[in-house]
Amino acid sequence: MSAAAVHPGTWLRGLAQSCHPLPSLAVTAVAVLLGLGNGLDGPRTTLLGAAVLTGQLSIGWSNDWIDAGRDRATGRTDKPAATGRIPVRAVALAATAASVATIVLSLLLGWFAGVVLLLSVAGGWAYNLGLKGTVWSGAAYLFAFGALPIGVYAATPGEPWPPWWVPVVSALLGFGAHFANVLPDLRADAETGVRGLPHRLGPRAGVIVMAASLATASVVLGLSPAGASALYSTVVVTTGVALAAATTVAAIRAPDSAIAFRLTVAIALLDVVLLIAAA
Structure with missing residues (x-):
């Protein structure tokens, strides 16, 4: 299906499905609640939530972008990029834009917090880019989820270690x-x-x-x-x-x-x- 043949509303629905919305929102909610529980004020909590959410969106979209051919081969009807409901390049552009956004937003929380949060995102990307097919697939999750609360704590006043x-x-x-x-x-x-x-x-x-x-x-x-x-x-x-x-x-x-x-x-x-x- 060509890009011209896709209605904008279909693109939006397809991108919403492709970002793995439930896991993205769940991880973001946990990070925000941890931040609030450790003294983050409203503006920094909002910034933290935006940084974590865009990072999770980048992981979700990159997964469907990288796996589009594999999903098409296995007949995954729940994957818009695989079925042609949206172009694969649209998902790739969304993943790229979310990656840029999470880099900027994360570093606005401070260098240490930003780097740790970005390392967590890097763990998700490493999984999508190849670790998922190896015996080390679980290591990507261990690393990404282990780093996330360290980044959240570092974003709070005084940059404490959890x-x-x-x-x-x-x-x-x-x-x-x-x-x-x-x-x-x-x-x-x-x-x-x-x-x-x-x-x-x-x-x-x-x-x-x-x-x-x-x-x-x-x-x-x-x-x-x-x-x-x-x-x-x-x-x-x-x-x-x-x-x-x-x-x-x-x-x-x-x-x-x-x-x-x-x-x-x-x-x-x-x-x-x-x-x-x-x-």
Whole structure:
């Protein structure tokens, strides 16, 4: 489909779909809430949100731009660039524009905060550019999500360093998110030769690793924050481990069932809420 044949409204809808909106908004919301919880004022919170959002948009758009041919080969009807609803070059231009925007906005928060936030974005781009097809695919998520809260803390007054457990929990959540994002597409990816860590482990082991990563985040969240009560620690650790055990059982019994995936979503939501509240 030519660029001239595409209606502007279709372009906007296609770009909105191609940016991976839910993950982009979720990551931005967590960053903003962490910033607010650590003393960021309104203007800097807005700047932080814009910097993180444009970075996430650049990652989402670059994913659909780089993978357009692969998505077309596997018949992905949910990918506008692959189906021709918008030109691939439009997604490429959007990714480039978002990249420029996130560089400018991130550095306006200060050199250290800006560089760390941009390193987080670089981790997402590295995944899209090739790490997704290697055994190191999870490392990109560990790095990107681990760096993000460091950048958020650095943007707050005094450029403090976060408690050690904050980037650790964030990295574990990112690692779990990697499996959650890839597991539904294992068959389609196999057709085009993508063999990241989740593909090599397979659906059953992949769900177990995902649950274990999120459960470990729960344990760290339960035991590490200063001043945490014994009751808080017991409830958080017990809940996280129990949900992970249930996920493991469900994955072993029926690896293709949605039950295990839903349980991991419950663990992830619990961990995100606790991270925001405790950080």
